[in-house]
Amino acid sequence: MSEKLTGAKRETVLAGLTGNGWVIDGNRDAITKTFKFANFVDAFGWMTRMAIIAEKMNHHPEWSNVYNRVEVTLTTHDVDGLSALDAELAQKMDKAK
Amino acid sequence: MSEKLTGAKRETVLAGLTGNGWVIDGNRDAITKTFKFANFVDAFGWMTRMAIIAEKMNHHPEWSNVYNRVEVTLTTHDVDGLSALDAELAQKMDKAK
Numbered sequence: 001m002s003e004k005l006t007g008a009k010r011e012t013v014l015a016g017l018t019g020n021g022w023v024i025d026g027n028r029d030a031i032t033k034t035f036k037f038a039n040f041v042d043a044f045g046w047m048t049r050m051a052i053i054a055e056k057m058n059h060h061p062e063w064s065n066v067y068n069r070v071e072v073t074l075t076t077h078d079v080d081g082l083s084a085l086d087a088e089l090a091q092k093m094d095k096a097k
Numbered sequence: 098m099s100e101k102l103t104g105a106k107r108e109t110v111l112a113g114l115t116g117n118g119w120v121i122d123g124n125r126d127a128i129t130k131t132f133k134f135a136n137f138v139d140a141f142g143w144m145t146r147m148a149i150i151a152e153k154m155n156h157h158p159e160w161s162n163v164y165n166r167v168e169v170t171l172t173t174h175d176v177d178g179l180s181a182l183d184a185e186l187a188q189k190m191d192k193a194k
């Protein structure tokens with residue numbers, strides 16, 4: 001199980017994520033990002049690849065899709081905040097975009 | 098292209114949908130329903146089948162997923178409200194659940 005990110009490690013991880021367009025949620029300890037694609041098939045294709053990765057990690061995103069846009073929120077319910085799993089999934093999402 | 102549902106036809110279609118758990122959106126002319134599944138794989142598997150159907154219809158849902166839940170909103174942007182396409186997609190979603 002992942003531990004809540006704290007201290008210097010948290011700052012380093014968050015700096016990397018916000019540098020790639022992730023935004024700290026204003027209401028809870030979570031990160032969000034909106035991914036845009038050429039069309040619905042591209043958007044849902046990416047979601048499908050991410051769904052398989054998320055299931056393998058046993059760490060799932062909160063996400064919504066409207067045509068070519070996918071809005072993702074990542075947080076770790078078990079620790080009530082951000083963990084290394086969120087950073088790992090965020091990086092995999094960015095890499096697969 | 099689909100036309101906006103009006104009059105008696107609209108009432109008949111909406112009665113059928115609300116009878117199956119669809120709710121009229123309070124803020125705009127749209128319908129919403131939350132589908133619950135056993136787990137993430139079942140939820141995303143259903144979304145994948147629906148994504149292919151939606152693409153074939155060229156009529157796409159607004160939807161969000163959190164683990165085993167999928168919240169769907171259907172409306173037809175071209176007519177700024179509900180059309181027969183929304184009713185058709187809603188029925189296909191119910192049938193495939």
